[in-house]
Amino acid sequence: MIKNVGIIGSGTMGAGIAQVAATAGCSVKLYDTKTEALDKAKADLEKIMDRLVEKGKIDSTEKERIQNNIKYVSSLKELKDSDLTIEAIVENLDIKKNVFSTLEKFVSEDCIIASNTSSLSIASIASSLQKPERCIGIHFFNPAPLMKLVEVIPAIQTSEETLNISVKTIKDWGKTVAVAKDTPGFIVNRVARPFYGEALRIYEEGTATFSEIDSAMKEIGGFRMGPFELMDFIGNDVNYTVTETVFEAFYFDPRYKPSFTQKRFSEAGYLGRKSGKGYYDYSSEMNVSSSAVERSIDKEKSESIFNRILVMLINEAADALFWNIASAEDIDTAMTKGVNYPKGLLAWADEKGIDWCVKKMDELYEEYHEDRYRCSPLLRKMNREGMRFFD
Ligand code: NAI
DSSP: OOOEEEEEOOSHHHHHHHHHHHHTTOEEEEEOSOHHHHHHHHHHHHHHHHHHHHTTSSOHHHHHHHHHTEEEESOGGGGGGOSEEEEOOOSOHHHHHHHHHHHHHHSOTTOEEEEOOSSSOHHHHHTTSSSGGGEEEEEEOSSTTTOOEEEEEEOTTOOHHHHHHHHHHHHHTTOEEEEOOSSTTTTHHHHTHHHHHHHHHHHHTTSSOHHHHHHHHHHTTOOSSOHHHHHHHHOHHHHHHHHHHHHHHTTSOGGGOOOHHHHHHHHTTOOBGGGTBSSSBOSSHHHHHHHHSOOOOOHHHHHHHHHHHHHHHHHHHHHHHHTTSSOHHHHHHHHHHHSOOSSOHHHHHHHHOHHHHHHHHHHHHHHHOOGGGOOOHHHHHHHHHTOOSOO
16 A cells, blocks of 8 residues: 655656645655755645635645645655655656666665656666666656546566556556556557647648648547647647657657658747747737637548548557557557547547558558558458457
């Protein structure tokens, strides 16, 4: 039973994870090297709690209980009583390894030492420990208190016990767990790549505008945001870096190739909402609302844009299953709970028909003769054998 939780790094993610654990009744110690970061985390939590009280979601006793469950500490040694520690510091392997090996000197033999990293391998982080079997990836999504999904990633060194306790704890905290193999992008950051990449490619081919592509995905697919709206929301710099990291980590597999359009937007400082301009203009309220106005386009063109992006997403999800990155259920849960897709991609494949998926992929390959459009062997096998992902 996990009671005492240590969180390392009190930035966006660390503060959010601390709130989740404290709400679930754990006694949390939140540590950061910067006192300003600790002060900010404390002040932000106060604001969040006040808002929840105003909305009637919690009462003042509950607010006090959650806040009293968190202690803000400025020495790593103070985490010595932890049953579980979750690290959410800067995304730098050497710095993380350093913190992990120091931390291991203070904590008990069986304390689980986890990382919230989005892009580093858990095996490499675990290698800094004397007892690497206690290390695991516990990957929350931003904002941690609101997003239901947590990816749990055992490294090759991780023990069965560490995995089981981690999964149980995260479920006890009210989250939905998807267990993923320690591979680049885990589930969500891998399977979601074509949503951005294929949309950018269609735009670069000159056959559709940003808003035409966004409308197709929202009107036909039921996605809450189109790819360009979402990239503007995430930030083009951040989204480009994730793509580039995944591309490099997959030894330059052309399926993950980054786009020049996004690179130039990023270089120009057209980062999206945060800079006032991205694929759309956010410089005034009027522009923001006009960018969101849906321009209806030719239905046939919309269908073809949507089908192309969808089949690339399905192909990526099927390939993740082919390579045993996660179970079919966890792959679908990850996309609906981690990035709010209207349906799981494998369930969507069943609905469209596996034969349809194979035919669409082969049509794309015929058109371009690029490895990017290779159909997953799993889809091909399932089609031959008349199988579905779910009964
Ligand atoms: P952030 O920049 O908001 O916070 C990082 C905090 O760590 C800062 O307060 C900093 O002072 C502190 N810090 C840096 N070095 C430290 C050290 N050696 N010891 C103690 N504290 C230290 O970063 P953010 O966005 O919260 O990300 C943290 C981690 O979570 C990264 O590994 C990132 O990849 C991962 N992540 C981020 C997500 C996001 O959307 N921001 C989503 C999921 C994972």
